[in-house]
Amino acid sequence: MDRAEIVHQNFLDHAVKGNLPEGAAPSGRLSPDLAVSIYRAQVLSRALDRTSRAMQKAGQGFYTIGSSGHEGMAAVARALRPTDMAFLHYRDAAFQIARADQVPGQNIAWDMLLSFACSREDPTSGGRHKVLGSKALMIPPQTSTIASHLPKAVGAAYSIGAARRHDPEHRVLPQDGLVMCSFGDASANHSTAQGAINTACWASVQSTPLPLLFVCEDNGIGISTKTPKGWIEASMSHRPGMRYFQADGLNIHDTYEVACEAAKYVREQRKPALLHVRTVRLYGHAGADVPTTYLSKAEVEADEANDPLLHSVRLLSQAGTLSRQEAAQIYTDTCARVERIRSEAVTRPHLETATDVSASLIPPARTCRSGNGPSPEARAEVFGSDLRAQSEPQPMSRLINWALTDLMLEHGELVAMGEDVGRKGGVYGVTQKLQQRFGPDRVIDTLLDEQSILGLAIGMGHNGFVPIPEIQFLAYLHNAEDQIRGEAATLPFFSNGQFANPMVLRIAGLGYQKGFGGHFHNDNSLAVLRDIPGIVIACPSDGAEAAMMLREAVRLAREEQRVVVFIEPIALYPMRDLHEAKDGAWMRSYPSPDQRIALGDVGVNGEGTDLAIVTYGNGRYLSTQAQAELHNQGINARVIDLRWLAPLPKDALLAATKECSRILIVDECRTTGSQSEGLMAMFHEAGTSQLARVVAEDCFIPTGPAYAATLPSKDSIVAAALRLIGEDQ
Template sequence: MLSALPGLDYTAVDGADPARLLAVAGEVADRVRAGRRPAVLHLRTVRFMGHAGSDAELAYRSRSEILADYARDPLLATAAVLARRGILAPAESLARYEQTRKLVMDQAEAMLGRVERLPDAAAVTAPLTERRTDRVSAAAGRAGAGRDKVFGGRLPESRGPLTLAQSVNAALHDALLTWPQAQVFGEDVARKGGVYGATRGLRKAFGANRVFDTLLDEQTILGVALGGALAGTLPIPEIQYLAYLHNAEDQLRGEAASLRFFSDGQYGNGMVVRIAGLAYQKGFGGHFHNDNSVAVLRDIPGLALAVASHPATAPALLRQCLALAEQEKRVCVFLEPIALYHTRDLHSDGDGGWLARYAPPDEWAATETPLGQVRTVRDGDDLALVTFGNGVPMSLRVAETLAAERGAGTRVVDLQWLAPLPAASMLAALDGVPRVLVVDETRAGGGVSEAVVAALVDAGYPGRISRVNSVDSYVPLGPAADHVLLGEHDVLTAARALLD
């Protein structure tokens, strides 16, 4: 099957023929280096013994089959070649083998008692939880030289108020300028500039080596990010829609985010995975383009999940993710709500309530959005709406309605970070408010509100708590989506009930 793949050099060798294997491996390596193209060296060999200690091969394989495998032992084949060529007699090969066995056993015995056992959970999770706050803060506040040239003489802070997509685009330009090792790649991100224009102009400004299109394959995209991070780049891969992350989520769970843990912090796959996601986009959709599930991302230890909601704060969130990836080798996911990309208004047509100016570099330090910090968007003392993403504009409109109807003061708190959940900052932001409604656009089961409510209960929050969610369902096409997605009327109804 591998030999049929176009453009891939394929060579098969018998693993029990070490002399030919060495020769062919050298030839394949030479071709790869000379042609700068990949190759597959396929070795036919055997696997000894069962998969685990409880796997007794004699229960399902015949004695003759097992002995036939032993006859193909690559070590025995190597010893036989050495003997035939008069390099090492069989007894000498056996002596070397036993000498190596003794060396390993002696080293193992010498280590017994010298290795300190991990004393507690904090020691176990240290590679995942260790912070470099000062270094991250300094990195997030850096700006690269030559901004005027990169932005074509028109700096984003001088362009007037921007949409979310425009602010992300400007932040990506600044990111590639600030971090020379950064690369942006994914489906349609280069020549086309992204499905929603978020990467427009990056390839022209920074070239095809730093901004490039990939195959339409999420496993390949994240696989390139894995290798790039180990090679010293700062990958910024894009997954075109949240629903397609599920095709490759184990690249993050089983590979990227676990490397710091299993290497005790010696290695890391620092990256920022940009994902256009969540629901509510109009015109087309269905569950492949409207996906409101982030459960898998919240379940990966050490992974940082940020959700942009407003053009004023999205650039700072993105810079924080890049600084975390660079300084802490942390895997970050930057979720961008599709439905808010080009939103301009908040309360009425033409009010420009969802536009914002782009902060210039001299304001970056003051507007930093550290990991674990929530943002109070609107103040009030009667009720708090804790939310994120699309829930932020919904909650602000509901707060305005409650003020007009009842004179109620509604505080709106944007979580910003969904993993790790910013519990301490959230509790501080809710101080003095007697009622909390968690406005969660994800599903009732496996959503974000479950964790938020649990954090409030665990901390002994004294007030009343309620939550409102989308329905446990895939997102259907057309107007039917309104039946299962959290709506503004749902938030208003729940808020009124909590105030009664």
């Protein structure tokens, strides 16, 4: 007999016979009606766990990480408001069920069984995953998270205070609300959890409003690895800026009482707290897990004897609210009801085609207030003397700064954040004066933690803001890439488009920095971004294009709720000259605020038909130099600037190259994993026969004079072009 069946039989036997675990007597503010409601939520959670395992055995269900042992979270749910956004641990079915009791019109058992069955009618994910989550219940869906949801919970909590100062058009969280985030004791050790908790404490110590309730559900084990006894209390109870509460999750009276106290503290003090809830884990980690392979039978049976449902039966009986027989009858009736619902849920249709599955990758567009751009009077006041310089050619860094200024002036929901973006104005001065112009509430100097920077952005996006986070260098993204891959980009997909976290992520990157910094500051790889479905990747090559593309990026985030990654080539920030010193040929005048470059529009420079050079970023700069030299040798080439790296502008590229029989791809990223691979495949499939590429070596970039040795150059581009021309002669 498996452990789930043993726990089931134990409950039926012990509940009726009165062989119940010992514990504290019922006390506190939990009313009889509410106690029964919590118990019913606990029982439904248990019944669903049992049914999910039966469904998997029958080939009707596909996910069995259950909530058994964690049913005390139902009491935490009832201590909060249903408008308090909750980012849930995957064992929190009882929380979601109890919250559904607070919101009219819910059919939670049916909804969750549709999710177990991966039916396309599942109201949360549309059949894409078994997830806890609900738009109506203010629970953004999470997959099997290992603490990756904590940074965005910090951001969402921060957004509540920020919205009091600058109320965004699409705000969803009440201004007196709080954010709740739950996780397991094993996940508490993850660097992402530690970073998020540290960030919350860091902000709290500085008196930043942060109404956030962390809930650590401590069952003492992570799959098979035990958590040292007392570890959570020892490591969490004395964090500066964060209040610690402890509750017995086996006792619904104690859990409810302490959760109410914790919520009251967070809501009134606008400070973070951690609620440490003692639980047990029943059945093992998941369906295929056999706990007796790494725990003694005595340890497993000791947890089973502490079944929280048996504790609830004892408490209800002692309070005179329900007899043991009545409590047992609720259990058997609920199990039977779940089985009846299951028989119908498993007949509901599933997703079938790739089009069906991918339909929610891109979130739906939303209606936004239209504007006519910032007024001349507002621009004059904000820009001051910079306004006169806008008709004169300028380098890219300054034009991006002016574009950010205009955008933030027009759209009050735009918020920039990152390390050094405020008072310092960014490592390269791109965000200079922005904090003076818009204040520290909208240009936020963060602590040094990329996970927290992106989590802040994701969380603020949940509450109607349009964040513009900055990662100082492309290589630093690797410290936090899962915040994009596993969180921001997947949210529309797993919520069937019901939730989105729009943003424009600015990253200074790529190579050619004349010996500075080595591979940590000259990272010539975008591979970590290229394979993330649904995101937009932009890379401008001159200042005017950067300004116009940034405006489109903000439009995409603001109106279409997209996640846009905006790669800014550091080497081109200060670039002034093109062919010779002091020619000023790479500077541009600032385009008027109403000008933008639409997603998918490529740049075509020149009308030559002998050769098309397809490139982007620094490659366009070098290719333009090579274009002039090739012209001197009688070869007329055109340079095509990709601008948008994802989604790849296939139709525009084919149209721009159709008059050219030879195509040379210039890509400063590495031979392996670069954009050139996809471009080569695309042009080959389109029938182009004369095709070549110039790419970087599969090597890191060194510091010092050899900084560009592994990268494409003007000379290597010219040489490759001559070879390609020569092959056809």
